[in-house]
Amino acid sequence: MAVELVLPDPFQHAGERFSFATFGAADLPAIFAIEERSHRYPWRLENFRSSLDSHVCIGLRRGEEWVAYGILSFVVGEAEILLFVVDKAWQGKGVGSRFLAALLKAAAQKAETVFLEVRESNQPAIALYESVGFNQVGLRPNYYPAAQGRREDALLYALDLRYL
Ligand SMILES: CC(C)(COP(=O)(O)OP(=O)(O)OC[C@H]1O[C@@H](n2cnc3c(N)ncnc32)[C@H](O)[C@@H]1OP(=O)(O)O)[C@@H](O)C(=O)NCCC(=O)NCCS
Known part of the structure; x- marks a missing residue:
């Protein structure tokens, strides 16, 4: 069973109103469509389905439209x-900044530390994570598949949620 978090309040940004919602099986077609156009190596639909029961699946909506989403796992005081x-x-x-800040605050309800892995080539994501205070704490060599049969390192980042 996934932990339950109190969802963050809606917010106004750039003249639009955004709200948070847990997504479920009925929302997967829309969420998975975003996933497929966002990554060269997207998650499989199966991974999303199994996450619905075991992880926290929160999306950001503008009206009925899904704008962003995050999936977090929780294990004894640590979130990923x-x-x-x-x-x-x-x-x-x-x-992304607004959504991430709100997700981290929500994660702090159940975890003291949050971790993530990111491709070393993903400069936009690295800049975003470092801007909210994540620090690199490790590296997993050849972790991700890459073009032409190559592999790419994962950078492991962590953030202490107790001082948000
Ligand atoms: C990474 C991602 C979540 C950023 O979301 P976003 O809404 O575009 O980010 P924001 O507009 O809030 O920008 C926040 C910060 O991210 C960084 N950033 C965002 N886009 C960037 C880009 N193209 N190049 C460099 N830095 C960038 C900057 O630090 C920026 O702060 P600044 O505007 O003050 O310079 C988004 O690009 C994305 O979903 N990418 C595809 C999926 C992915 O890679 N997810 C992360 C996997 S670990």
Whole structure:
């Protein structure tokens, strides 16, 4: 069973109103469509389905539209951000920063530390994570598949949620 978090309050940003919602099986077609256009190596639909029961699955909505989503796992005081995506049409507008800040505050209800892994080439994500205080704490060599049969390192980041 996934832990339950009190969802953050809606917020206004760039003239739009955004709200938070847990997503479920009925929302997967829309969420998975975003996933497929956001990554060269997207998660499989199966991974999303199994996450619905075991992880915290929170999306950001503008009206009925899903704009962004995050999947977090929780184990004894530690959280891990398994996925964090802002749909392409909404990137570069400050939505990711607002969504991440709210998710971290929510995660602090159940965890003291949050971890994540990111491709070393993913400069936008690295800049975003470092801007909210994540520090690199490790590296997993050749962790991700990459073009032409190559592999790419994962950078492991952590943030202490107790001092948010
Ligand atoms: C990474 C991602 C979540 C950022 O979301 P976003 O809504 O575009 O981010 P924001 O507009 O809030 O920008 C926040 C910060 O991120 C960084 N950033 C965002 N886009 C960037 C880019 N193209 N290049 C460099 N830094 C960037 C900057 O530090 C920016 O702060 P600034 O505007 O003060 O410079 C988004 O690009 C995304 O979903 N990418 C595809 C999925 C992915 O890679 N997820 C992370 C996997 S670990």
